[in-house]
Amino acid sequence: MKLTRRAMLGGIAAGVVLPRGPLRAGTQELRAAVGQVQLAPAEYPATEMWVYGGSAPGPLIRAAQGGRVSRELVNDLPRPTTVHWHGIRLENAMDGVPGLTQEAVAPGGRFAYDFAVPDAGTYWYHSHFKAIEQVSRGLAGPLIVDEPEPPEVDRDLVLTLSDWRLIDPAAISGDFDNMHDAAHAGRIGNFVTTNGEAAYSQPVRRHERLRLRLINTAPGRIFELSVQGLSGWIAAVDGMPLEQPLPIGQMFVAPGGRVDLIADVTGEVGQEAFVLEIFQGEGFALAAFPIEDGGGARRGALAALPPNPAQLALPQPGEARSVPLRIDGGAMRGLREAVFRGETLDGQALAQQGIFWALNGQAGAPPDPMAEVARGETLRIPIVNQTAFPHAMHLHGHHVREVLPTGGMGPARDTFLVDPGSVREIAVLLDNPGDWLFHCHMLSHHAAGMGTWIRVV
Numbered sequence: 001m002k003l004t005r006r007a008m009l010g011g012i013a014a015g016v017v018l019p020r021g022p023l024r025a026g027t028q029e030l031r032a033a034v035g036q037v038q039l040a041p042a043e044y045p046a047t048e049m050w051v052y053g054g055s056a057p058g059p060l061i062r063a064a065q066g067g068r069v070s071r072e073l074v075n076d077l078p079r080p081t082t083v084h085w086h087g088i089r090l091e092n093a094m095d096g097v098p099g100l101t102q103e104a105v106a107p108g109g110r111f112a113y114d115f116a117v118p119d120a121g122t123y124w125y126h127s128h129f130k131a132i133e134q135v136s137r138g139l140a141g142p143l144i145v146d147e148p149e150p151p152e153v154d155r156d157l158v159l160t161l162s163d164w165r166l167i168d169p170a171a172i173s174g175d176f177d178n179m180h181d182a183a184h185a186g187r188i189g190n191f192v193t194t195n196g197e198a199a200y201s202q203p204v205r206r207h208e209r210l211r212l213r214l215i216n217t218a219p220g221r222i223f224e225l226s227v228q229g230l231s232g233w234i235a236a237v238d239g240m241p242l243e244q245p246l247p248i249g250q251m252f253v254a255p256g257g258r259v260d261l262i263a264d265v266t267g268e269v270g271q272e273a274f275v276l277e278i279f280q281g282e283g284f285a286l287a288a289f290p291i292e293d294g295g296g297a298r299r300g301a302l303a304a305l306p307p308n309p310a311q312l313a314l315p316q317p318g319e320a321r322s323v324p325l326r327i328d329g330g331a332m333r334g335l336r337e338a339v340f341r342g343e344t345l346d347g348q349a350l351a352q353q354g355i356f357w358a359l360n361g362q363a364g365a366p367p368d369p370m371a372e373v374a375r376g377e378t379l380r381i382p383i384v385n386q387t388a389f390p391h392a393m394h395l396h397g398h399h400v401r402e403v404l405p406t407g408g409m410g411p412a413r414d415t416f417l418v419d420p421g422s423v424r425e426i427a428v429l430l431d432n433p434g435d436w437l438f439h440c441h442m443l444s445h446h447a448a449g450m451g452t453w454i455r456v457v
């Protein structure tokens with residue numbers, strides 16, 4: 001595999017000093033504001049971004065499993081905003097979906113988010129108000145929930161991946177409603193960063209065991225990942241431990257998805273190990289690990305991480321009601337018609353309003369849920385992707401499992417990639433009361449119609 005650096009070395013992300021408002025006792029602020037961030041390498045100008053806590057990605061939020069996350073959002077942006085805590089099973093009122101679970105927080109406003117974190121693992125937070133714009137401008141950050149007894153590793157590294165569309169030469173491109181993005185594969189950037197750096201590098205020692213928490217915060221990019229000079233396992237997907245860790249192989253991480261790798265440094269001293277993105281047949285370094293001497297001996301196999309409470313109660317698909325979800329639209333297939341804001345419109349009229357996709361014939365935010373269930377009910381949802389593009393379906397407040405053709409069930413996940421022209425059936429135990437968004441996490445697709453919701457009463 002040919003290995004090339006995506007960008008020149010340099011470009012350490014630097015924050016800005018922001019004005020501080022009054023703090024309420026005991027609650028940390030999460031301030032969303034416009035900031036100048038050195039996103040591109042140092043020889044380029046700083047980028048005006050919308051950021052949490054002055055940096056892109058936003059500050060790492062870390063809590064103990066069973067503990068709480070408390071942050072008061074302070075909106076210093078020129079637009080309304082909300083925060084969604086992706087993958088966390090929390091109470092509905094804290095889920096951060098404007099118009100469904102809360103009113104958007106106006107400029108100058110505040111909102112106290114406070115919720116328990118029942119499941120350990122790798123999560124993230126991001127704006128859910130006009131997310132295609134606000135995430136593409138930088139409003140995203142990592143959220144880690146620690147196991148009471150974490151697995152024994154030498155380093156626990158959070159690698160927040162994103163891509164950015166930079167123009168002239170380092171400004172965030174303002175074409176958030178780009179029709180081509182909306183009708184095709186979503187907004188794909190031209191500049192990829194790990195933890196806000198174009199050339200993330202972390203020295204390691206030979207035979208060290210690393211936990212690498214990869215988070216795809218990009219607005220549309222599916223990261224195909226590989227490693228070099230590292231050997232180990234996929235230990236968790238979307239925060240949830242795999243019952244049997246899988247050897248690291250080909251990995252596709254959907255926008256919004258996460259993967260936890262536990263890997264030993266097996267490359268030679270003096271060389272570098274890498275996490276790579278495979279893009280158009282070439283490998284690009286997302287993270288470089290220069291290998292130094294002095295590590296210990298090679299370790300044995302990895303034991304599975306303890307399952308989360310979310311994984312203990314399995315959905316019972318055998319007895320479950322089936323509610324199919326049909327995805328229509330997009331370039332090359334087109335949308336014949338759909339219901340949008342109460343009106344049935346043809347594809348041309350929809351396109352004029354920036355709508356290119358429909359779920360079960362409804363586009364946008366339908367007034368009625370795709371399903372209403374009693375708490376504790378399992379639903380089967382065959383997802384029928386009749387379009388020419390993959391979609392990253394994300395259900396809020398729950399984890400789902402694929403019903404495999406063999407009859408078994410796949411790993412618990414909150415963000416589920418459905419390939420073009422395919423049918424993938426999921427089962428979900430809906431045990432969290434409230435109104436839960438179910439949408440495509442290609443944020444241009446969501447903005448162009450791909451959202452519905454499920455009511456649990």
Ligand SMILES: [Cu+2]
Pocket residue numbers: 390391392440441442445446450
């Ligand atoms: Cu999509």
